[in-house]
Structure formats: C-alpha cells, structure tokens
Amino acid sequence: MDDNSRSETERGLSRILVTMTLLLLLALAVPAAPTTMPSAIPIPSAARPSAHFDEQAATDAYLAEIPPAARARSDAYFEGGYWLQLWDFLYGALIAVILLNLRWSAAMRNLAERLTPLGPMRTAIYWIQYLLVVALLGFPLGVYEGYFREHQYGLATQTFGPWMFDQMKGLLLNLIFGAILTAVLFGIVRKLPRTWWIWGAIVTLAFLIFAILIGPVFILPLFNKVTRLNDPVVTEPILRMARANGIPANDIYEVDASRQTTRMSANVSGFGNTMRITLNDNLLHRGSLEEIQAVMGHEMGHYVLNHVYKSMLFFLVLIVVWFAAMRWSLEWALRHWGGRWQIRGIGDTAILPLVFLVTSLFFFIVTPIFNTYVRTQEHEADMFGINASRQPDGFAEAAIHLAEYRKMNPGPIEEFIFFDHPSGRNRILDAMRWKKENLALFAGQ
Ligand SMILES: [Zn+2]
Numbered sequence: 001m002d003d004n005s006r007s008e009t010e011r012g013l014s015r016i017l018v019t020m021t022l023l024l025l026l027a028l029a030v031p032a033a034p035t036t037m038p039s040a041i042p043i044p045s046a047a048r049p050s051a052h053f054d055e056q057a058a059t060d061a062y063l064a065e066i067p068p069a070a071r072a073r074s075d076a077y078f079e080g081g082y083w084l085q086l087w088d089f090l091y092g093a094l095i096a097v098i099l100l101n102l103r104w105s106a107a108m109r110n111l112a113e114r115l116t117p118l119g120p121m122r123t124a125i126y127w128i129q130y131l132l133v134v135a136l137l138g139f140p141l142g143v144y145e146g147y148f149r150e151h152q153y154g155l156a157t158q159t160f161g162p163w164m165f166d167q168m169k170g171l172l173l174n175l176i177f178g179a180i181l182t183a184v185l186f187g188i189v190r191k192l193p194r195t196w197w198i199w200g201a202i203v204t205l206a207f208l209i210f211a212i213l214i215g216p217v218f219i220l221p222l223f224n225k226v227t228r229l230n231d232p233v234v235t236e237p238i239l240r241m242a243r244a245n246g247i248p249a250n251d252i253y254e255v256d257a258s259r260q261t262t263r264m265s266a267n268v269s270g271f272g273n274t275m276r277i278t279l280n281d282n283l284l285h286r287g288s289l290e291e292i293q294a295v296m297g298h299e300m301g302h303y304v305l306n307h308v309y310k311s312m313l314f315f316l317v318l319i320v321v322w323f324a325a326m327r328w329s330l331e332w333a334l335r336h337w338g339g340r341w342q343i344r345g346i347g348d349t350a351i352l353p354l355v356f357l358v359t360s361l362f363f364f365i366v367t368p369i370f371n372t373y374v375r376t377q378e379h380e381a382d383m384f385g386i387n388a389s390r391q392p393d394g395f396a397e398a399a400i401h402l403a404e405y406r407k408m409n410p411g412p413i414e415e416f417i418f419f420d421h422p423s424g425r426n427r428i429l430d431a432m433r434w435k436k437e438n439l440a441l442f443a444g445q
Pocket of ligand 1 (some may be wrong): 298378
C-alpha cells in the first residue's frame with residue numbers, strides 16, 4: 001500500500017466514523033410505534049356459509065377488516081422496499097467503484113501479500129479487510145434499512161445495542177465462512193483458469209447446501225432461542241396433520257422471533273436430517289388455533305412437495321448462469337480498466353469488488369424470475385396447506401396478519417416483479433374459493 005492511498009483510506013474511514021456516531025445518537029431517540037393490525041380477526045358474515053356464498057364478496061369482507069391506517073402503513077413499507085432494492089444496488093455499486101478506482105482494493109491485496117506468502121491465507125486476509133471496509137461504508141444505509149425503518153413501521157422490537165450485537169455476530173460469521181469460500185474459489189480460478197466458472201459454480205452450490213444444512217441447527221441458535229413446542233392444544237392437531245401427510249415429524253419447533261421483530265411467520269428449514277418445521281412466537285401468541293394450523297399446513301406443503309430439493313436444482317441453474325455471466329464480464333472489464341485498477345487478472349483477489357458489482361447487477365436483473373419461481377412454490381404450498389388443514393378462514397386470518405409487512409392488493413405486474421409470495425388478496429381469494437366448494441364442512445359456523 002503506498003502512502004498516498006493509505007492517507008486517503010484513513011480520511012475516508014474517519015468520515016465514516018463521524019457518520020456512525022451521529023447515527024448512534026439518533027438511534028437512541030427513535031420511539032417504537034405499535035402495530036395497528038388487529039390480533040383477533042373474526043369471520044365476516046359474507047364469509048360464513050350460506051346458499052349465496054360468493055368468494056369475491058367473502059374476500060372483500062375479509063379485506064374490509066383491515067383498518068385503513070394499517071393498510072396505508074404496510075403499503076408504504078412494502079412500496080418503499082421496491083426503491084430500497086434499487087438504492088441497495090446503486091449504493092453497493094458505488095462502494096465497488098470507489099474500492100476499484102481509488103485502488104483501495106489493490107492496496108488491500110498488497111498488504112495481504114506483505115503479511116504472508118501463502119495464497120489461501122492472502123485471500124483470507126484480503127477478505128477480512130474487504131468485508132470490514134464494505135461493512136463500514138455500507139453502515140449508513142444498513143442501519144437505516146435494518147433499524148430505523150423497521151422501528152418507524154413498528155416492525156422491530158430491539159433497542160440499538162442488541163440490534164448492533166446481532167449485526168456483529170452476522171459479520172463474524174461472514175468473516176469466517178466468507179474467508180473459507182473465497183480462499184477455495186480463488187484457488188480454483190488460479191488452478192483452472194479456463195474452466196473455473198463451472199467448478200466455481202459447483203463449489204458455490206455445495207457451499208449453499210452446506211449453509212442450508214447447518215442453518216437451523218448451528219446458525220439460528222446464535223441469534224434466537226429455539227425450543228420444542230410443548231403445548232398439546234397447539235401441537236396435537238399439527239402432528240395429526242403431519243402424520244396424515246406422511247411427514248415423519250415428532251416435534252414442532254418454536255423460535256423467539258419476538259426478540260427482533262413483530263412479524264408473524266413460520267418456515268421449513270434445513271434438509272435431510274436437519275429438516276424441521278418451526279413457527280415463531282408472534283404467530284403462536286397472536287394467531288388463532290385455526291390460523292396456526294393453516295400456516296403449518298402451508299409449511300408441510302413445502303416439505304411434502306420437496307421444495308427444498310427443487311430449489312437446489314433451480315439454484316444450480318441460476319448459479320451456473322451467474323458464473324458464466326461473471327466470467328464474460330470480468331474479462332471484459334479487466335481488458336478495459338484492469339491496468340487502472342492495478343488488478344493482475346481474474347485470479348487476483350483485488351478483483352473482488354468487481355465480482356460483487358457483477359453479482360449484484362445479475363441478481364438485480366433476475367429478481368422477477370427469482371421471485372416468480374419462489375412465488376409459484378408458495379402458491380403450491382398455500383393450496384396444499386388449505387387442503388391439509390381445511391382451515392380457509394384461518395388461512396385468511398394469516399394472510400391479513402402477514403399484510404403487516406406486505407402490500408395486500410398489488411397490481412398484477414407489481415405482483416409479478418416484486419412479490420415472492422402470492423399477494424394477501426389472492427391468498428384470501430384462494431381460501432374462499434376452496435371454502436365455497438367445501439361449504440358442508442362449515443355448517444356450524
Ligand atoms: Zn412458504
């Protein structure tokens with residue numbers, strides 16, 4: 001690292017530290033807003049069984065239970081998220097351009113080379129510098145998005161200290177696992193300069209599968225407490241539904257998501273021996289039993305329909321295309337600006353900001369394809385869940401509760417581009433259509 005770039009680095013860092021201190025002071029002054037969606041959602045009269053049951057009218061009646069202020073707020077939150085995707089991309093691109101053009105990236109590589117003669121260690125040391133600089137530069141947008149904005153919309157429950165502690169744990173995981181992955185990938189690029197993009201894609205997928213495998217058992221407990229759910233009133237209908245659908249589950253897990261958020265949710269995570277169904281305590285405390293069963297039916301749908309395995313296949317295709325695009329664009333960019341950035345080739349770790357720039361551009365462009373793939377699976381799980389639980393009203397309640405953080409009634413193009421789940425309105429309509437064809441089940445309502 002030459003002296004000129006070192007002092008530039010220091011000036012940049014001191015400016016960032018001042019910004020961080022200001023944000024910290026602001027953080028202490030943010031009041032937490034309460035959620036405005038009702039916890040109990042009664043079945044509206046238009047959704048009760050009758051000779052003239054109409055699924056559209058029943059759906060509209062459910063939507064009418066959402067207080068206008070709550071809907072305005074979740075619309076604003078979700079639509080703001082569209083712009084944030086753009087700002088995230090542009091902000092990240094700006095950071096990459098700064099690192100390359102000011103040759104901070106080359107300077108970090110030079111420092112790593114002075115510290116050790118070992119290739120993989122050099123890559124790991126570069127990674128640590130790179131990640132810390134990017135975390136500092138990205139902090140203003142990250143803290144707005146992850147902390148202030150979440151509080152502003154009443155979705156966050158953490159004060160700044162615990163939130164920051166969680167961020168630090170995430171950063172540490174990223175430092176360790178990222179260092180391993182980049183050392184392996186750069187090793188492949190240097191050993192196999194012609195076919196690296198194929199082998200790199202396969203290793204990246206293997207790493208992703210490893211992360212999915214260890215996630216629920218080793219990563220999640222670092223942030224939240226995971227316990228076996230013991231209340232038989234809740235678990236018995238769920239376990240009956242699991243057995244009826246051939247799911248070998250003896251336990252349902254509960255996670256204390258209320259530590260961080262007011263969002264209700266549940267998920268299927270892991271695969272093979274670590275695959276499990278977890279519901280969060282917000283759902284458990286605020287949702288009705290019917291709602292919990294409907295949500296669990298949905299999660300079992302992901303399980304029975306093998307969505308984890310199908311997604312791995314989809315990711316394989318996506319990752320190969322990503323690496324092919326990367327190979328082409330890295331070569332092109334190096335031909336034009338490699339000398340100016342002092343990057344020696346694709347096997348040079350100093351290229352990493354460019355790799356992240358190309359990657360974020362790629363995933364920004366494929367967002368609608370990715371969302372549509374996930375949304376299609378979510379719709380499959382929805383229909384499985386309604387059939388398995390036979391709780392269309394519980395399902396409608398869940399759709400309303402999820403509208404605390406998702407826009408309820410988007411246009412079709414908006415849903416296609418931005419939604420990774422069917423919109424709340426479409427989910428209620430699915431449930432009410434199902435109910436219409438099975439009205440005999442609800443004679444007592
Ligand atoms: Zn789902």
